[in-house]
Amino acid sequence: MKVIKFGGSSLASAQQLIKVKDIVKSDPTRRFVVVSAPGKRDNDDIKVTDALIKYYKAYTSDQDVSEIQDWIIRRYQSIIDELNLGSKILSKISDSIKKLATEPIEDNDFLYDTFLAAGEDNNAKLIAEYFTKSGVPARYIHPKKAGMFVTSEPGNARIIPSSYDKLEALREYEEVLVIPGFFGVTVDNQICTFSRGGSDITGSIVAAGVKADLYENFTDVDGIFAAHPGVVHKPHSISELTYKEMRELAYAGFSVLHDEALIPAYRGRIPLVIKNTNNPEHPGTKIVLSHEGPQLPVVGIAGDDKFVSINISKYLMNREVGFGRKVLQILEDLHIRWEHMPTGIDDMSIVIRERELTPIKEQEIISQLTRKLEVDEVSIQRGLSIIMLVGENMKSHIGVTAAATKALSERDINLVMISQGSSEVSVMFVIETEQEKKAVRALYKEFFTESSD
Amino acid sequence: MKVIKFGGSSLASAQQLIKVKDIVKSDPTRRFVVVSAPGKRDNDDIKVTDALIKYYKAYTSDQDVSEIQDWIIRRYQSIIDELNLGSKILSKISDSIKKLATEPIEDNDFLYDTFLAAGEDNNAKLIAEYFTKSGVPARYIHPKKAGMFVTSEPGNARIIPSSYDKLEALREYEEVLVIPGFFGVTVDNQICTFSRGGSDITGSIVAAGVKADLYENFTDVDGIFAAHPGVVHKPHSISELTYKEMRELAYAGFSVLHDEALIPAYRGRIPLVIKNTNNPEHPGTKIVLSHEGPQLPVVGIAGDDKFVSINISKYLMNREVGFGRKVLQILEDLHIRWEHMPTGIDDMSIVIRERELTPIKEQEIISQLTRKLEVDEVSIQRGLSIIMLVGENMKSHIGVTAAATKALSERDINLVMISQGSSEVSVMFVIETEQEKKAVRALYKEFFTESSD
Incomplete structure (x- = not known):
C-alpha cells in the first residue's frame, strides 16, 4: 500500500486534477491520498490558503466578508465546473466556507487554524467526488474520523502517539481515501494545524500509521537536484538519498521537503519518493533508510x-x-x-x-x-x-x-x-x-x- | 638582560659545568642563572633528585640514612674536587644534606618538598661558588631572598602574583645571580615545589619578574624538531615558533618543555629560546609571541x-x-x-x-x-x-x-x-x-x- 501526497501546485486547476487522477488510477496500491489546498495556477494567482487568511482578517476585524467568501467559493467552483462535478459538491463547499463566518471570535484559540484548514478540507471533498465520478471509487475522510488526534498547540500541533494505532484501521477501507493535509483534531474537537510543511507532515503520519510500503510525495519538480539549479547549470537529479543525507542537504539550504515533516516516516521506517505530478514517468528521488546498490561517494x-x-x-x-x-x-x-x-x-x-x-x-x-x-x-x-x-x-x-x-x-x-x-x-x-x-x-x-x- | 636556565644533564659533571660557565661568561647580559639538580652523567647513573627521594623514604620509614646521605654528598664532592672548589663549599652542602634528617616528620606536609628541593638548592650554591672562582662574579640567591613566594600546595605550588614585583628588584644586583629552580617558599616559610617541569617554571617566573629581554632554556638537544626523530629520519629543527604553535605541538606529543611552565613567560611577553648546552653555537629554537619574518606555512x-x-x-x-x-x-x-x-x-x-x-x-x-x-x-x-x-x-x-x-x-x-x-x-x-x-x-x-x- 502507498500513501500519496499532492502539493498545492499539483491541485491548482482541473487540468492538474486530471493528472492527479491518472496517477492514482495507474497504480491500485495508491490507496491513501493526502491533499493540500489549491495552489497558484500562475505567478499572479493567489493561493486558497492566502485567501483564507484574508477572509479570517476581514471576519475578525468586523469587515464585510462576502467578497472574499465569493472569491474562495468561485475558486472551487471553476474547478468543479470544468470537471462537471455538479452542484451538490459545490453547495457543500460553499456552505462550509460561509459557515466559517459564524465561528465564535472571542476566546477561540483555534479560529485561525479553522479558517486555514478549510482550504485542504474542502479540496479533499472535491477530489474524492472527482475520483469517484471518474471511475476511482474514493471516500473523503475528515482527520477526526481518520483518528488524527493532535496536541492543543495552534499552528504547531504535534501528533498524539496513540493516533498511529487508529490510523492503521484505515487499511480496512476498500475505496481510495482522500485525506486533507495540514491539520488534525484536538481531544476537545478543535481544528489544529501543523507547522510549516503541514500537508507533508500529514502524509508522513498517515504513511507511518497505515504502515505504507512507500510514501509518494508529488511536487512540481523531478526530485532533488545534486546542487542548486540557480548556482549550477542543469544539475542532475539524485535518484536515491538516505534520510541522513536528506537532512544534511536540507540543513544547508535544500528545501524540497521540510525535514521535520519526515520524522514520522523516518521513525516508521517508511521509504519516501519525491516525484513530479507534471512528469510522473520520471523516477524522482527516493529517500531510504540505507543505500542498497552502489552509490557515488558524494550525492x-x-x-x-x-x-x-x-x-x-x-x-x-x-x-x-x-x-x-x-x-x-x-x-x-x-x-x-x-x-x-x-x-x-x-x-x-x-x-x-x-x-x-x-x-x-x-x-x-x-x-x-x-x-x-x-x-x-x-x-x-x-x-x-x-x-x-x-x-x-x-x-x-x-x-x-x-x-x-x-x-x-x-x-x-x-x-x-x-x-x-x-x-x-x-x-x-x-x-x-x-x-x-x-x-x-x-x-x-x-x-x-x-x-x- | 637574559635569564638562562640549565637542565639536569647540563649540570651533571664538572665537564658540563665548564661548558655552562663558558656560556654564561660569553655574554655579559646573561645575568640570572636558574639551575636544576645534577642529572645523569650516563644511562646507568642516578639523578640527585631520585637519590633524595630514596633518602626521604629511608628517613620517614625510620631506616638508616647514612649510606644514601654519603652517596648524595659524594656526588657533589666529585664535582667540587674536579673543579678545585675547596672544602668550605663541600661542608656547606654536606651540612645541608645531613640537616634534612633532622626535619620533623609528623604533621609536616612540606617534608617531601624540602628533601627534593635540596638537589637544586645545593647545586645553586656550588655553581655560584664555581662561577666566582673562575672569574664570573656570582651570588647564590635562595628563592625566599629572591621573593619567590608560592601557594601552600605541596608538589603543585603556584606563584603568588605579588612575587613578580619583588623579583624585579633582582635587577639591582651587580653579580650574576644563581637561583635554584623547582621550588619557592610559602608565606609560612615552608619549601614548596612546583609540579613537573619545575625548573622551567622557575626560569619562566624569573624571566617575567625581572622583565628579561630573553629567556634562554638550555637542554641537551638543538631545539625542537619539525617532527619526531623516532618517526622521521633526521627531521630539521625549527628556528622559530610562536607560543601558540608550541602549544599545539606540545599537545600532540612534543615534550621538550612542559607547556604550563611557559605561562609566566607568555603572559610577561618574554621571548624564549631553547638551546643545547653541548652545542651552544646552534641557534636553537626561538619561541616568540608572533612571527616577524617570512615563514613556511607549516612549522x-x-x-x-x-x-x-x-x-x-x-x-x-x-x-x-x-x-x-x-x-x-x-x-x-x-x-x-x-x-x-x-x-x-x-x-x-x-x-x-x-x-x-x-x-x-x-x-x-x-x-x-x-x-x-x-x-x-x-x-x-x-x-x-x-x-x-x-x-x-x-x-x-x-x-x-x-x-x-x-x-x-x-x-x-x-x-x-x-x-x-x-x-x-x-x-x-x-x-x-x-x-x-x-x-x-x-x-x-x-x-x-x-x-x-
Missing part, C-alpha cells in the same frame, strides 16, 4: 549563507575542565542556537546563524566571555557560508576530502573552517559568502562532471 | 595516540536547544576531560584521551546518553591517533589542507575526522593509530622535503 552539494563565527582563544583552554560547557551555557542562557564548534588547543570557534546574533546579544556574549571565562581574545566573523558535501558512501572512498579541498584551493577559495565528524555523512566547509557560488560550482564539477574548465 | 607535525571517539547520532539533533551542552555536562559530571567535538547535523563525535574512559564511565555515558538524551545511536571508537599540522602562517597559504589531505589519501590513510578552526594555527586529523607513523612521514615529506619517494 549532493549544498551551500547556505548568513553564518557568523564567534572565535575565542585562551591560553591553556584545553586544560580547563568545563570550559566548552560553560561557553555553551552562556549561549543557551541567551537562547542562542549554535551550529558547529570546531576546537583547536587554545581556541574554539562557534558557528551560529546570523539571525541568532542581535547586537545586544553579541555585546552580552563578548562581555560574559571576557568577564566570566577570562578569555584572551574574542572576535566575531561575519559573512560566512557553509558548504556541505554530503554522501554516506564517502566513508568507503578515501580521498573525497582531499579531492574537495584541492578543487577549492585551485580556485583560491580559502577554507575558514573544516569539520568532518566520524559519521562521515558529510564534510562541512566554512568559507566567505562571496566565494560560495564559486565553491559549489567547483565541487559539483569535481564530483559530478568530467568535462574540463 | 611542525605532531602525532599522538591513545584517543577514543564517542560517536552520537540523533535525528534532528541540531534542532534541540542545549543538546551539546547537556552532552558535555554528562562528561563533566563524570570528570571526563574532552578534547574535540566535531559536529554534523544529526551527529556529533567527542574525542577524548583513552585514559579518561574507564569501563564504568563508558557504561555510564552510554546509559545516560540513551536514557536522558534519547539518542538514536551511540558507539565508541578506540585506537585513534591525532595528527596536528601546525603553523600560524597556514592562514595566508591557501591549499595547505588540500596538500595535506592529498598526501594522506595517496597513501590510503583514511581520515576518521578533520577539524580546522578559524584560528588556523593548526589542522587536526584523526586517523587510526596503526596509520599514524605513515601519516606523519607523508606530511613531513609533503611540507619539508622535496625528494621523491
Whole structure:
C-alpha cells in the first residue's frame, strides 16, 4: 500500500486534477491520498490558503466578508465546473466556507487554524467526488474520523502517539481515501494545524500509521537536484538519498521537503519518493533508510549563507575542565542556537546563524566571555557560508576530502573552517559568502562532471 | 638582560659545568642563572633528585640514612674536587644534606618538598661558588631572598602574583645571580615545589619578574624538531615558533618543555629560546609571541595516540536547544576531560584521551546518553591517533589542507575526522593509530622535503 501526497501546485486547476487522477488510477496500491489546498495556477494567482487568511482578517476585524467568501467559493467552483462535478459538491463547499463566518471570535484559540484548514478540507471533498465520478471509487475522510488526534498547540500541533494505532484501521477501507493535509483534531474537537510543511507532515503520519510500503510525495519538480539549479547549470537529479543525507542537504539550504515533516516516516521506517505530478514517468528521488546498490561517494552539494563565527582563544583552554560547557551555557542562557564548534588547543570557534546574533546579544556574549571565562581574545566573523558535501558512501572512498579541498584551493577559495565528524555523512566547509557560488560550482564539477574548465 | 636556565644533564659533571660557565661568561647580559639538580652523567647513573627521594623514604620509614646521605654528598664532592672548589663549599652542602634528617616528620606536609628541593638548592650554591672562582662574579640567591613566594600546595605550588614585583628588584644586583629552580617558599616559610617541569617554571617566573629581554632554556638537544626523530629520519629543527604553535605541538606529543611552565613567560611577553648546552653555537629554537619574518606555512607535525571517539547520532539533533551542552555536562559530571567535538547535523563525535574512559564511565555515558538524551545511536571508537599540522602562517597559504589531505589519501590513510578552526594555527586529523607513523612521514615529506619517494 502507498500513501500519496499532492502539493498545492499539483491541485491548482482541473487540468492538474486530471493528472492527479491518472496517477492514482495507474497504480491500485495508491490507496491513501493526502491533499493540500489549491495552489497558484500562475505567478499572479493567489493561493486558497492566502485567501483564507484574508477572509479570517476581514471576519475578525468586523469587515464585510462576502467578497472574499465569493472569491474562495468561485475558486472551487471553476474547478468543479470544468470537471462537471455538479452542484451538490459545490453547495457543500460553499456552505462550509460561509459557515466559517459564524465561528465564535472571542476566546477561540483555534479560529485561525479553522479558517486555514478549510482550504485542504474542502479540496479533499472535491477530489474524492472527482475520483469517484471518474471511475476511482474514493471516500473523503475528515482527520477526526481518520483518528488524527493532535496536541492543543495552534499552528504547531504535534501528533498524539496513540493516533498511529487508529490510523492503521484505515487499511480496512476498500475505496481510495482522500485525506486533507495540514491539520488534525484536538481531544476537545478543535481544528489544529501543523507547522510549516503541514500537508507533508500529514502524509508522513498517515504513511507511518497505515504502515505504507512507500510514501509518494508529488511536487512540481523531478526530485532533488545534486546542487542548486540557480548556482549550477542543469544539475542532475539524485535518484536515491538516505534520510541522513536528506537532512544534511536540507540543513544547508535544500528545501524540497521540510525535514521535520519526515520524522514520522523516518521513525516508521517508511521509504519516501519525491516525484513530479507534471512528469510522473520520471523516477524522482527516493529517500531510504540505507543505500542498497552502489552509490557515488558524494550525492549532493549544498551551500547556505548568513553564518557568523564567534572565535575565542585562551591560553591553556584545553586544560580547563568545563570550559566548552560553560561557553555553551552562556549561549543557551541567551537562547542562542549554535551550529558547529570546531576546537583547536587554545581556541574554539562557534558557528551560529546570523539571525541568532542581535547586537545586544553579541555585546552580552563578548562581555560574559571576557568577564566570566577570562578569555584572551574574542572576535566575531561575519559573512560566512557553509558548504556541505554530503554522501554516506564517502566513508568507503578515501580521498573525497582531499579531492574537495584541492578543487577549492585551485580556485583560491580559502577554507575558514573544516569539520568532518566520524559519521562521515558529510564534510562541512566554512568559507566567505562571496566565494560560495564559486565553491559549489567547483565541487559539483569535481564530483559530478568530467568535462574540463 | 637574559635569564638562562640549565637542565639536569647540563649540570651533571664538572665537564658540563665548564661548558655552562663558558656560556654564561660569553655574554655579559646573561645575568640570572636558574639551575636544576645534577642529572645523569650516563644511562646507568642516578639523578640527585631520585637519590633524595630514596633518602626521604629511608628517613620517614625510620631506616638508616647514612649510606644514601654519603652517596648524595659524594656526588657533589666529585664535582667540587674536579673543579678545585675547596672544602668550605663541600661542608656547606654536606651540612645541608645531613640537616634534612633532622626535619620533623609528623604533621609536616612540606617534608617531601624540602628533601627534593635540596638537589637544586645545593647545586645553586656550588655553581655560584664555581662561577666566582673562575672569574664570573656570582651570588647564590635562595628563592625566599629572591621573593619567590608560592601557594601552600605541596608538589603543585603556584606563584603568588605579588612575587613578580619583588623579583624585579633582582635587577639591582651587580653579580650574576644563581637561583635554584623547582621550588619557592610559602608565606609560612615552608619549601614548596612546583609540579613537573619545575625548573622551567622557575626560569619562566624569573624571566617575567625581572622583565628579561630573553629567556634562554638550555637542554641537551638543538631545539625542537619539525617532527619526531623516532618517526622521521633526521627531521630539521625549527628556528622559530610562536607560543601558540608550541602549544599545539606540545599537545600532540612534543615534550621538550612542559607547556604550563611557559605561562609566566607568555603572559610577561618574554621571548624564549631553547638551546643545547653541548652545542651552544646552534641557534636553537626561538619561541616568540608572533612571527616577524617570512615563514613556511607549516612549522611542525605532531602525532599522538591513545584517543577514543564517542560517536552520537540523533535525528534532528541540531534542532534541540542545549543538546551539546547537556552532552558535555554528562562528561563533566563524570570528570571526563574532552578534547574535540566535531559536529554534523544529526551527529556529533567527542574525542577524548583513552585514559579518561574507564569501563564504568563508558557504561555510564552510554546509559545516560540513551536514557536522558534519547539518542538514536551511540558507539565508541578506540585506537585513534591525532595528527596536528601546525603553523600560524597556514592562514595566508591557501591549499595547505588540500596538500595535506592529498598526501594522506595517496597513501590510503583514511581520515576518521578533520577539524580546522578559524584560528588556523593548526589542522587536526584523526586517523587510526596503526596509520599514524605513515601519516606523519607523508606530511613531513609533503611540507619539508622535496625528494621523491
